Amino acid sequence: MNFQKVGIVGSGIMGSGIAEVVATAGATVILRSRTSQTADAVLVGLEKSLARKVAKQLHSHATANIIRSRVSATMEFADLADCDLIIESVVEDLDTKKMVFHELDQIMKPGTILTTNTSTLSVAGLATTISHPERVCGLHFFNPAQAMPLVEVVRPLSASDETVEAIIEFALACGKEPVEVKDQAGFVVxxxxxxxxxxxxxxxxxxxxxxxxxxxxxxxxxxxxxxxxxxxxxxxxxxxxxxxxxxxxxxxxxxxxxxxxxxxxxxxxxxxxxxxxxxxxxxx
Ligand SMILES: NC(=O)c1ccc[n+]([C@@H]2O[C@H](COP(=O)([O-])OP(=O)(O)OC[C@H]3O[C@@H](n4cnc5c(N)ncnc54)[C@H](O)[C@@H]3O)[C@@H](O)[C@H]2O)c1
Structure with missing residues (x-):
């Protein structure tokens, strides 16, 4: 796993599924949600999902506990400041995603890579809202994130080769099958x-x-x-x-x-x- 600490913004269907995928792959995860209720719901959902995997003998109790212990939730963007990678997965709305990118730009440490889980929006358009667009690309998971093997890695013109290569390596470490795609609405799928x-x-x-x-x-x-x-x-x-x-x-x-x-x-x-x-x- 090439990223030790991963931030996730958005606690909906996708954000919570991605948190489990990334924690299972071995990284520490901090998930930012707008309210304490939705933050708590993600952690409860994670426990239920891991319990189902223990019941199906896909994980031991000990492994499930370790995965659970890697995930925490916060309402503050500032708590994502020391993340090596941040995955944005809020509602599919350009203005909301731009607002999130702007907030993250204020707090990210130098070198952090920022990805978006957008299904259709221009990744380049989001990248221009932050100070280091070369460290932005798309990382599009599929639903349910825990089960679906594909991720589309979206390369905007602004992204550096290092960024895209690091995200492909990360996707593989998460057990996913990455396909690099052009930054065009809807990508392939x-x-x-x-x-x-x-x-x-x-x-x-x-x-x-x-x-x-x-x-x-x-x-x-x-x-x-x-x-x-x-x-x-x-x-x-x-x-x-x-x-x-x-x-x-x-x-x-x-x-x-x-x-x-x-x-x-x-x-x-x-x-x-x-x-x-x-x-x-x-x-x-
Ligand atoms: N649902 C899918 O099958 C699927 C698959 C792949 C990618 N995606 C993409 O993942 C992203 C999230 O989708 P989802 O299915 O998890 O949606 P969802 O409706 O389950 O969750 C949306 C999340 O966005 C947050 N949100 C809404 N308004 C916000 C605001 N103003 N500021 C900050 N956060 C806000 C909500 O609190 C919630 O956590 C979208 O970009 C979507 O296109 C969805």
Missing amino acids: NALLFPYLNHAVRLLGQEVATIEGIDIAMKGGCGFPMGPFALLDLIGLDTSVAILDALDVAFGDANFAPEPLLRQMVSEGKLGRKSGSGFYDYGQ
């Missing part, structure tokens, strides 16, 4: 995936089949592990709309304009698994 997900919502609107029917069709017909509606619920419908909006702006292609039903569900608070309901009900 989301540029290909989101027109498909959006089209599934359109087919639903055209009453071609039910939610369950479309999911069964894509699993049984294409060998996908889950159908488009289960996947949209897993990603989060708010995040999905943000990704489609960014792709629409970048490419001006009608396939990327979010289907109205997606926006309507977000406005009703139906965000998918994380809110307890989306296309499916999760009984929370």
Whole structure:
């Protein structure tokens, strides 16, 4: 592991999953969350996730305890000052991410590498907001971060070779399969995936089949592990709309304009698994 102390900003689905991945790989992790409740929730979630792995005999009790002891949470950006690497994973909104980058620029020690887990936004655009854009690149994990092998390593023109090489080495140390990609909206996976997900919502609107029917069709017909509606619920419908909006702006292609039903569900608070309901009900 080439980074001893790793900061993570954002305690949502991805930030908490990445914390477990990085701690399991051997680094000390400090996760910055806006409230003590969400910070505590990350630590409780980590304990539950590790307990599941112990039950499945993927970790011993001792290993799970060591991994748990490596992770702490804070509400202060200043507590990330001595991190060797910081991974930003807040909501997919350019202004919010710029605000976070600005805060981090005030406190990062010299030499720290800053990465973003953005799904679609310009990494170069974020890099310009800090003093050392050569130390910024994209490190795009997939959901759930603990289980998905791929990470996209996004190389903006501003990034130094040393930065990109260090992040590829880090990804490998985390047990991931890194693929270097150009700093273009959606990179590889989301540029290909989101027109498909959006089209599934359109087919639903055209009453071609039910939610369950479309999911069964894509699993049984294409060998996908889950159908488009289960996947949209897993990603989060708010995040999905943000990704489609960014792709629409970048490419001006009608396939990327979010289907109205997606926006309507977000406005009703139906965000998918994380809110307890989306296309499916999760009984929370
Ligand atoms: N959900 C996925 O499947 C997925 C996969 C890969 C990458 N991503 C990316 O990861 C990032 C986080 O997504 P997520 O799914 O964890 O989202 P989420 O909704 O689960 O969590 C968002 C996080 O952002 C924080 N946040 C919101 N507004 C903020 C603000 N004004 N200031 C600081 N923090 C704020 C929230 O408190 C929360 O911790 C996004 O860039 C997203 O595109 C998501």
